[in-house]
Amino acid sequence: MSVAKRLIVRIMILLVASVILLAAFMIPGIGFNRKPSHALAAGSSPIYSVSHYVSFGSGNAVNGALSNWAHRDAQVEDPMGDNGSCAPNYYARKVVAVLDFGQPAPINGSYGIRNWNGVIFTYPQIEGFVETYASQWYLNAGVCDHLSVAIGTNNSNECLNPSNATCVYNEGHGLAIAVSDVTNWIGQLTKNNSTYNDFALQVQAIGADDIENNETAFDTYNQTKNFIQGFSDFNIQNHTGYSLLDYGDAFPCGAYQPGSACGNGNTDLWTYGEIYNVAWGLGWDEALPEAYSQYFAQEWALVYDNTANGCSDCVKGQGPMQFSGVMTDSGSQNQATVFWNTLGNRGRGLNTDWDACMPGLGTSQGGGSYPCD
Numbered sequence: 488m489s490v491a492k493r494l495i496v497r498i499m500i501l502l503v504a505s506v507i508l509l510a511a512f513m514i515p516g517i518g519f520n521r522k523p524s525h526a527l528a529a530g531s532s533p534i535y536s537v538s539h540y541v542s543f544g545s546g547n548a549v550n551g552a553l554s555n556w557a558h559r560d561a562q563v564e565d566p567m568g569d570n571g572s573c574a575p576n577y578y579a580r581k582v583v584a585v586l587d588f589g590q591p592a593p594i595n596g597s598y599g600i601r602n603w604n605g606v607i608f609t610y611p612q613i614e615g616f617v618e619t620y621a622s623q624w625y626l627n628a629g630v631c632d633h634l635s636v637a638i639g640t641n642n643s644n645e646c647l648n649p650s651n652a653t654c655v656y657n658e659g660h661g662l663a664i665a666v667s668d669v670t671n672w673i674g675q676l677t678k679n680n681s682t683y684n685d686f687a688l689q690v691q692a693i694g695a696d697d698i699e700n701n702e703t704a705f706d707t708y709n710q711t712k713n714f715i716q717g718f719s720d721f722n723i724q725n726h727t728g729y730s731l732l733d734y735g736d737a738f739p740c741g742a743y744q745p746g747s748a749c750g751n752g753n754t755d756l757w758t759y760g761e762i763y764n765v766a767w768g769l770g771w772d773e774a775l776p777e778a779y780s781q782y783f784a785q786e787w788a789l790v791y792d793n794t795a796n797g798c799s800d801c802v803k804g805q806g807p808m809q810f811s812g813v814m815t816d817s818g819s820q821n822q823a824t825v826f827w828n829t830l831g832n833r834g835r836g837l838n839t840d841w842d843a844c845m846p847g848l849g850t851s852q853g854g855g856s857y858p859c860d
Contacts, residue, residue: 535564536775536814538585538639538734542603546612550619553586557623560584565632573631578689580632583775585695585734585814586620587639588613591658591714592647598654598661600640601647610665613638617669621690622676625683633688637695637732638665642711643704650706652713659717666692666729667721694718697777698735698765700757708761709752712769719770733766734775734814737787750800759793760800766790767809768802774834778813784829791833809834 539556543549564582573579588608592601599609608616621636628634640662646654669692677687696714699705718731740749740756748754752761766774778784787810795807810833813826 536583536585536812537564538587538814540587540603541616542589544604544606546608546616549608549616553616553620554623557620558627561624561626561628564634565628565630567627567629569629569631577630578633581635582632583635583637583693583732583811584620584624585637585639585732586617587641587695587697588616589640590643590647591640591645591655591662593654593658598658610661611668614665614668614672617665617692618672621669621673621692622683622686625686625690628689630685630689634690635693635730636669636690637693637734638662638669639695639697639734641697641735642699642706642714645706645710645714650710652710655706655710655713656717659714659719660721661717662694662714662731663718663721663727663729666694667725667727670729693730693732695732695734696765698733700736700762701738701740701755703755705755707753707755708757708765711765712752715765715769715772722771728771731770731772732775732811733772734777735766736777736783737762737766737790739786739790739793758798758800759790760798762790763794763798763808764800764802768805773811774808775811775814776830778815778826778829781826781829784813784826788830788833791830795833807834 537560539553541549541553543552565580570577588600589602590600592599592607594607594609597609599607600613601607617636617638621634624634624636640658644650645658673687673690673692676683677685698711700708715731718729721727722729738757739759739762749756750758750761764772766772766776774787776784776787778787791808791810794801797803810830813830815826
């Protein structure tokens with residue numbers, strides 16, 4: 488895409504944004520809240536998602552893989568020359584790319600993420616990796632899509648052994664700092680480099696957490712909540728509104744495994760309310776359910792049904808959980824549609840978009856690619 492074309496697109500978008508901004512000040516009752524509406528966030532749900540497990544032994548290998556993945560993803564999601572399919576609504580199609588780096592882990596007094604090869608990269612290093620993916624995607628994409636790059640981690644044995652609440656909190660805070668740093672980098676490149684003159688209009692950074700429960704390898708609700716609190720506190724302290732996407736599973740203990748430990752917050756047994764809280768109720772969390780089978784989707788539907796009207800341990804005042812879609816494994820778009828339909832009309836937000844891996848994409852793990860059928 489030529490610089491001139493991107494400049495024209497940018498001018499058109501800025502004109503529209505100016506009209507909307509003016510209208511917001513003219514119409515009574517319209518304003519700007521620090522914390523974005525959950526309904527609005529879910530209503531602008533991504534149409535497609537792709538995830539990559541980033542597990543390599545060196546920074547050079549990570550950057551090389553992310554550059555290649557970004558180039559391929561952009562060509563499939565938003566090929567150059569396809570502008571007629573979206574004009575004049577440029578950057579309107581939502582796409583999310585989850586870069587899953589592993590489990591939160593400290594190293595030498597710093598915070599970061601440990602991958603599946605046992606290598607720990609600090610958050611500043613991870614910021615550079617994410618910037619590689621974001622910039623290469625932008626340079627190889629057209630002007631129809633808007634990309635959210637999610638810096639992903641999980642709640643598996645956070646901070647390794649021995650784990651403690653302070654370390655886990657600082658890891659969540661560190662992830663939010665990384666999201667903010669990448670956001671600022673995108674803004675500076677947009678401002679100072681004509682090649683990237685609408686970078687900030689087309690690409691944004693968010694946080695993500697593969698939150699799992701009912702497995703001994705994953706942390707308790709109370710410990711996981713410390714991570715979310717750290718991320719949320721950064722938003723509060725800095726008057727930002729970065730999203731934290733929950734792309735994990737949901738196996739509530741009340742569904743099939745009742746027990747005396749269910750709901751005390753310190754075991755592997757999580758209640759409907761606790762799952763609701765980490766996926767929706769707490770901070771800036773948003774839900775992108777992991778659904779590798781129809782059973783996974785059914786469990787998420789149970790969580791919705793048991794929390795839509797509130798519950799004893801639900802965070803109050805957040806309303807029914809809304810889903811951005813479903814994250815499938817390496818299945819087809821039809822598979823994703825089936826799982827999305829399993830959720831029925833629950834949590835559809837403002838539209839009925841659904842997430843799916845696209846033909847030619849899918850989940851990449853440790854350099855291997857598992858494309859959709």
